[in-house]
Amino acid sequence: MNLSEEAERLQGLLKSRRHERRRHDTWLTVQIARNKDRPRSSEYIAALIDDFEELKGDRLRADDRAVIGGLGWFDGRAVVVVGQQKGRTFDEQTRHNFGMAKPEGYRKAQRLFALAERHRLAVLTFVDTPGAYPGVAAEEGGQARAIAETMLAMARLSVPVVATLIGEGGSGGALALAVADRVLMQENAVYSVISPEGCAAILWRDAEFAPQAAEALRPTASQLLPLGIIDRVIEEPRGGAHLNPEAAARRVHDAIEEALTDLEQMAPRERRLLRRERFRKLGVWGGEGLLP
Amino acid sequence: MTVTVEIARRGSAPRERRWVCRKCASEHDPAVVKANLSVCPACGYHQRIGARERISQLADEGSFVEYWGHLRTLDPLEFVDLEPYPERVREAQGASRLTEAIVAGTATIAGTPAVLAVIDFGFMGGSMGSVVGEKLWRAAATAADEDRPLVAVASSGGARMQEGALSLMQMAKTTCAVDVVNEARVPFVAVLADPCTGGVVASFVSLADICVAEPGALLYFSGPRVIAQTTREALPADFGTAERNLLLGHLDAVVPRAELKGKVANYLRLLKGGGQHDGPERYGSSRSRGGRTRRLARYASSRVAAAFKNPGSEPLGGSGAAAGPAEEPPA
Numbered sequence: 001m002n003l004s005e006e007a008e009r010l011q012g013l014l015k016s017r018r019h020e021r022r023r024h025d026t027w028l029t030v031q032i033a034r035n036k037d038r039p040r041s042s043e044y045i046a047a048l049i050d051d052f053e054e055l056k057g058d059r060l061r062a063d064d065r066a067v068i069g070g071l072g073w074f075d076g077r078a079v080v081v082v083g084q085q086k087g088r089t090f091d092e093q094t095r096h097n098f099g100m101a102k103p104e105g106y107r108k109a110q111r112l113f114a115l116a117e118r119h120r121l122a123v124l125t126f127v128d129t130p131g132a133y134p135g136v137a138a139e140e141g142g143q144a145r146a147i148a149e150t151m152l153a154m155a156r157l158s159v160p161v162v163a164t165l166i167g168e169g170g171s172g173g174a175l176a177l178a179v180a181d182r183v184l185m186q187e188n189a190v191y192s193v194i195s196p197e198g199c200a201a202i203l204w205r206d207a208e209f210a211p212q213a214a215e216a217l218r219p220t221a222s223q224l225l226p227l228g229i230i231d232r233v234i235e236e237p238r239g240g241a242h243l244n245p246e247a248a249a250r251r252v253h254d255a256i257e258e259a260l261t262d263l264e265q266m267a268p269r270e271r272r273l274l275r276r277e278r279f280r281k282l283g284v285w286g287g288e289g290l291l292p
Numbered sequence: 293m294t295v296t297v298e299i300a301r302r303g304s305a306p307r308e309r310r311w312v313c314r315k316c317a318s319e320h321d322p323a324v325v326k327a328n329l330s331v332c333p334a335c336g337y338h339q340r341i342g343a344r345e346r347i348s349q350l351a352d353e354g355s356f357v358e359y360w361g362h363l364r365t366l367d368p369l370e371f372v373d374l375e376p377y378p379e380r381v382r383e384a385q386g387a388s389r390l391t392e393a394i395v396a397g398t399a400t401i402a403g404t405p406a407v408l409a410v411i412d413f414g415f416m417g418g419s420m421g422s423v424v425g426e427k428l429w430r431a432a433a434t435a436a437d438e439d440r441p442l443v444a445v446a447s448s449g450g451a452r453m454q455e456g457a458l459s460l461m462q463m464a465k466t467t468c469a470v471d472v473v474n475e476a477r478v479p480f481v482a483v484l485a486d487p488c489t490g491g492v493v494a495s496f497v498s499l500a501d502i503c504v505a506e507p508g509a510l511l512y513f514s515g516p517r518v519i520a521q522t523t524r525e526a527l528p529a530d531f532g533t534a535e536r537n538l539l540l541g542h543l544d545a546v547v548p549r550a551e552l553k554g555k556v557a558n559y560l561r562l563l564k565g566g567g568q569h570d571g572p573e574r575y576g577s578s579r580s581r582g583g584r585t586r587r588l589a590r591y592a593s594s595r596v597a598a599a600f601k602n603p604g605s606e607p608l609g610g611s612g613a614a615a616g617p618a619e620e621p622p623a
Contacts, residue, residue, distance in 0.1 A: 134514030135523045136531065140540050144494040144513040151467040152499055171451075172463055172494045172513070179464045193451045193460040193491070198518070203373035203453060216371050217456045227368065229457050276468045280429055282461040283422030287364035 023215040030196060030214050032188040033167050036093075037242040039249065041068060041083030041126040044166060047249035048256070049074055049081055055115075057108060064105030066097045066133070069112045074124065075257055080116035082109045082177060083126030086167070099168075100133035103146035106176055110153045122160040122260055125177040130195065132173030147176045154179035155276060158268035162259045164252060165189040165230070166241075169219075181275050182259040185221040185230040186252070188240050192219035228282055232259070313337050329549045338506050338549055340486055342388065343395040343412035346445055350553050351399035351408060358397040359434070360427045365392055368422075369456050377454040380416065388415045392423045393448070396431045398440065402557030404564075407435040410445045411492065413485075418448030420492055421455040425462030428496060432469035436476035441560045445483040446497050450490020459491070466496035479563035481556055484511050484534070484543075502559050504545045505534035506552070511542075 032038070045052055049072035057063040069082040086099035109125075116123045132143055154161060154177075163180035169191030185191060194202075196214035201207045218224070221233040234255045241248035263271060310319040315337035325332065329349055330339040341349075347356050371377040385391060393415035399408045409431040411418045428444070435442035451459035473480050482500030484493065486509035494513050497503070505511060512532040519525060530536045534546045547555050 132513065134518045136519060136525050136527060139512050139514060139519070139532070140536075142540075142542055144511075145498040145542065147494040147513070148463075148467060148496070148498040151464055151495065152471060155464070155468050155471050171460060172491055175460055175463055179467070191457050191460075193455075193457055194453055199453050213373070216369065216373060217453070218369050219457065224457055227458060229461055276471060279461065279464045279468045282465055283425050283458055284366050284368035284455075285363050285422045285426055286366045287362045289362065 067105035128167035131170035160263035419452035421452035463495035
């Protein structure tokens with residue numbers, strides 16, 4: 001009798017320890033993903049893309065510096081690259097608006113995707129944003145529609161599309177650049193429907209509970225892989241990509257290379273249909289029974 | 293804060309309770325308000341309504357057949373905040389008498405067959421998780437397969453936090469569903485009801501052929517609080533309202549509830565009305581020709597199901613000449 005009580009107590013303790021451990025690990029990952037020394041999109045572009053030619057502007061009204069894009073060579077293939085850019089120094093961060101894109105940024109991405117489709121170029125995206133910019137002008141300039149249309153534009157591409165999450169994958173603002181055939185994610189990146197702080201403020205009614213919210217949201221690569229949300233975890237050098245950017249870039253390169261090689265075997269129409277199928281399957285629900 | 297009271301059951305207790313308008317504070321008989329489509333008779337304030345009431349307002353009487361009601365919410369992340377997710381779902385189910393935040397099925401709207409999907413704000417803020425996304429996918433796929441227009445009415449706070457990134461993925465999933473509907477050239481009309489925000493307005497809703505909103509509805513991706521916290525900007529007094537969105541060019545119309553059914557039916561008839569004059573070359577594609585001809589025949593006879601099951605009809609898609617992505621640059 002006493003023994004079983006003791007066993008129960010120990011099991012409870014173990015469970016709460018595991019919780020604490022997971023909370024600690026998840027929060028640590030969030031911190032690494034946000035580390036300002038972490039390599040940015042521009043650095044992966046510099047490391048992986050030869051002869052990069054930046055192309056600016058959305059052809060409507062502005063050039064959003066939170067999104068950089070252009071043409072270049074990836075392992076001998078001409079590609080279109082689009083990435084969210086955070087910057088590192090305060091000046092850079094301000095110039096790039098901390099990686100928070102406005103509608104013009106998403107429209108720039110759309111016109112670059114159209115360029116890729118027209119000229120049969122593969123598309124590579126790098127996702128690193130706290131989220132779409134929440135400002136009055138952005139809202140009234142059609143932020144919601146800009147995000148939706150960017151997703152639809154990606155869904156409709158027939159060329160290979162590979163998205164790589166390299167830091168913060170903040171909500172719809174991140175997903176807008178990640179409707180891809182293959183979604184790759186670095187080991188210490190995070191991808192979530194809402195920031196831990198935002199989630200804590202709503203559900204716990206206190207942003208101080210961000211570590212708890214982070215744990216509950218399960219935003220890390222290893223947690224998202226079994227759900228099919230990402231296709232591959234890209235390992236990082238010990239301690240995080242910022243401690244050895246060259247090694248991190250090599251691994252990102254290899255993962256993108258492999259994905260592209262795979263996708264190049266498919267017919268254009270097949271790629272598009274399989275991409276749609278990839279996203280159709282996402283979600284977990286019950287009650288299915290044997291119904292079609 | 294004023295309280296709105298809804299009558300729970302017809303013909304039970306005497307209706308001595310009054311309905312109080314949240315906007316003008318005038319008092320009315322609940323039955324009168326209900327008969328007025330839950331719009332304040334004095335000031336025209338559109339009270340939020342649930343999915344069932346919305347369906348009874350839009351669908352022709354007795355025409356609505358619910359589908360996919362068997363899909364059940366699971367808790368893949370074992371999400372616990374102040375209370376576990378399954379408990380929140382149970383509470384929402386008890387309070388709303390719905391199984392999930394969406395009710396979908398087929399109906400006719402002023403005689404026009406349609407697939408109708410309604411997101412109910414009363415169920416966990418109308419938030420979109422896996423079940424909402426899956427039902428929307430099935431609604432869209434059914435619309436495309438059966439050549440019935442898709443009508444979505446959304447009143448939602450956005451993605452459901454308790455399903456984490458899976459909820460985020462529903463934005464991409466429902467966007468892909470719009471692609472399916474577009475490819476089949478099936479009309480898609482979205483009605484944005486108060487409030488329509490976050491991941492729902494930033495995905496399938498905004499991609500509809502026609503987007504209309506109810507008067508006074510609040511529509512935005514990021515809300516006033518988030519904007520104030522992040523940018524400290526001063527917000528216009530009418531920020532995010534349907535009327536302001538109309539001025540800014542984000543909506544086709546702001547439609548009072550009393551006119552909604554007629555408008556939607558009109559949109560569907562108009563969008564389905566093309567093609568009578570299609571010469572074989574006019575739209576230049578076998579997919580379009582075959583689809584149009586069959587569609588018109590079916591439309592005229594109103595025997596949608598029977599015609600679709602006709603074994604003589606060729607499969608959709610054909611040579612793929614029209615739907616091939618190379619000919620159809622991303623919008």
